[in-house]
Amino acid sequence: MLSYTLKRLLTLLPTLIAASILVFLFVHLIPGDPAAVLLGDTATPQEIAALTREMGLDKPLWQQYTLWLSEVAKGNLGQSIFFKAPVTSIIADGAQTSILLATMTIFWIIIFGIPIGVLSATRQGSWVDQLTSGLAMFFASVPTFWLGLYLILIFAVGLGWFPSSGFPSIFDEGGISNLRYLLLPSLTLAAPNAALIIRLVRASMLDISREDHVRTARAKGLHPTKVAIKHVFRNALITVVAAFGFTFAALVSEAVVTETVFSLPGIGRLVVQSILRRDYPVIQGVILVIVVLYLFINLLVDLAYAMLDPRVSLK
Amino acid sequence: MALLEVKNLSVAIRQKQGLITVVDNLSFHVDENETLGIVGESGCGKSLTALSIMGLLQGSQVRITEGTVCFDGVDLLILGPAERRAIMGDQMAMIFQEPMTSLNPVYRVGDQIVEVLLQHLKLSRAAAKQRTLELLDLVRIPNPILQINSYPHQMSGGQRQRIMIAMALACSPRILIADEPTTALDVTVQKEVLDLMGELQRHTGTAIVLISHDLGVIAQTCDRVAVMYRGKIVETAATKALFADIRHPYTKGLLNSLPLVDGDVEWLDTIPGQVPGIETVLPGCAFQPRCAFADERCSYEKPNDIRVAGGHWARCHYAGQST
Structure with a gap:
């Protein structure tokens, strides 16, 4: 029973990784630029570009994903844009x-x-x-x-x-x-x-x-x-x-x-x-x-x- | 007095056309220590007869319309449900055709035997387990101490049928009803199971009603035989007397369709035609459409039981003439 449970837990890993990729990509599939949304209508292109860099959104997608995943693994799901507090x-x-x-x-x-x-x-x-x-x-x-x-x-x-x-x-x-x-x-x-x-x-x-x-x-x-x-x-x-x-x-x-x-x-x-x-x-x-x-x-x-x-x- | 006396038992099935009688005015008896064989093709009503005696008919579609089933002088059909249950599994037990599906898949076989022991006998759980080990040994399950904890799916068909036999014999019943107990088993296992039943009977003195479609099985194991066709017993006699002097054409047909091991036969005799559907009403003899000896009279007049010799009866107009 115990070894079966452990084995099942191990098989969860690939599923979890697949799920994390989907969850990550899902946000990127939504049209719109998060930096622009965040700064509102009055933002200048320079401000948007700066924030994009600050948030790491200019990096290649796979780098963004591994960065996000390593934070998730540490129990950090990021900052809420609206509440300005940890997710x-x-x-x-x-x-x-x-x-x-x-x-x-x-x-x-x-x-x-x-x-x-x-x-x-x-x-x-x-x-x-x-x-x-x-x-x-x-x-x-x-x-x-x-x-x-x-x-x-x-x-x-x-x-x-x-x-x-x-x-x-x-x-x-x-x-x-x-x-x-x-x-x-x-x-x-x-x-x-x-x-x-x-x-x-x-x-x-x-x-x-x-x-x-x-x-x-x-x-x-x-x-x-x-x-x-x-x-x-x-x-x-x-x-x-x-x-x-x-x-x-x-x-x-x-x-x-x-x-x-x-x-x-x-x-x-x-x-x-x-x-x-x-x-x-x-x-x-x-x-x-x-x-x-x-x-x-x-x-x-x-x-x-x-x-x-x-x-x-x-x- | 016979241990089990069935008199004028009729069972009907409710269909669109109305009630259709499938067991028709059946009478027979079983003495203590005796094995009665009931033989017939599938659909002749032999299983329904067994379930009626045992009290296991279920659903609103099937019901006993007439008759008495006296066990040890008491008519079981007028007993209340609780009184009936006190007899079921205790003084009367049953073995079924499908050992593969007749055991509950989620319980250990030992616990399933313990259950019936605790239901009827005043035993502690430990004593019931001890008795279960003895029963497993009795039905020759190898290594009972290990197998008592097996689940049904871990056992072979033959072993499961042995478990069913152990379960049926647990409370030392006075009568055992075995409905096609070997039909689902391999031929070699068939013989083992039949031998086991015979041996246990000599041991315990339990009366057995053995129901089968296989005349060979019946001939091997039974003291007396009743041949059923379309809900009626068409011929009954002591086994030896019957095979020495068969009077009903249907019994003869059944015998001829048995393959002979030592015969150099390439062609197996069969009974021509099919059993007419249960809704077909025949004014004369039920076997007439398939009978090679039938004449004009058979098509309009129902035959009565004709006494051939002491204890040998046949339901045929011409049973009086030796063939």
Whole structure:
């Protein structure tokens, strides 16, 4: 297991290098001169040329890349043009919100997705199944921003139960109770993904329950609940865990929308604002962080997959 | 009293045209310590019969429409689900056709045997593991201490079927239903598994219902044979008596289509035609369209069971005449 993990970590290296090249080139593909953008309309050509030299943008592309990469390797993602502060500290500021939001969201996805999926599979065709399948279909189809706005309208504006926007740090006044600011956003983010997990759990459990070994389990005289959980769900879990990698990718893109709708000071909103401000170092930094996270989540998924399915060889 | 007594069992499948009877008014019995063979082509209803006895029919499409299945004097069909489960895996066990898919891929084979032991016997986990080692040894799995921790995919088909047998025998059942237990195995492994089953039976006294499409397998292992065709038993007798004096043309056809090892035959006899689809209603004998001996009467009149000798019955108008 350990040697497999190390080997997988090593294979991440080329992927990371490829990703860093793409992230770097991506900024250079955007039309416009960063120095000109930075200095504004009133700049003279001499000033622009001076700044270009100062920023190292007159060097060949490969030199710029190796320079940037060596800084990244040291943990320096550059200076934000807008904030005039290191990109790492700006990302760190947004990370608290995003990490808490992601954790709460995944909590909801598991809490709602798995039990409801199991319930509707074991009661296939019943009203419970039809109701949950209908709701799952609805939530899987609704756009995130629409759901977010309606939740604000009903629970924040109408009933006044929850705050509608913003998120004071849990280290500030209010402490842990500040998490209530994240309740509506995390539910918004969880809804479509939990709906997908419900449908996936249901479908794979129905698939598995037709397999021969489930008949063997029933022939042992086991209680149907035990057959459903220990034999059917345990096998269906393999498929569900594999899907979690995709769920993470979906979460990243939906988080951008959700953080904007709820005005949360997270990384998603930071990206959108940085794009509007042409704050290239921040965009580069955030994308790089997301790529690294995504690779690690997929590594975790693969390891969990290997642990759940003995047929997957770890050699 | 017979250990297992099936009376007038009918099983129907729901289709667009309505309910179609696939097991038709079936009656047979199995005594203690006896091996009954049920033989027939695929689709004749033998597997459905096995699943009905075991209580494993599933889904709204298939259901028992009539009959009783008495086990030790108790009709299993009127028992509640919990009472039924108490018997399944304990006093009645089953082995299936596909050893490759009949074991759960994510659990160690030892744990899968332990599971059934803990379900029915009051054993500690350690005692159940000890018993599992004994069972693996009994079914001749080499090196049980090592293999108890194997996953199914690490074993061969023959080994997996041995695991299935160990699992079925774990709680010392009084009856074992084996549905095509050797069909998916290599011929050499087939013989080993059959020999093992026979030996274990002598050891434990378990009654066996062996279901197969292979008359050769049946002849080798069974005390009595029931030949099924389109949901009905068409001929039944003690194995020796049957092969000495076959009365039903279908049984004869099955026998003739067996390859003879010592014969210098280049051409294998087959039964002409195909089994009519389950939705086809035949007014007369079900075998009439394929029967070489059929005449006018066979096409409109259903034959009854005709007694040939003690315990030998055949469902053919002309079973009374020796052929």
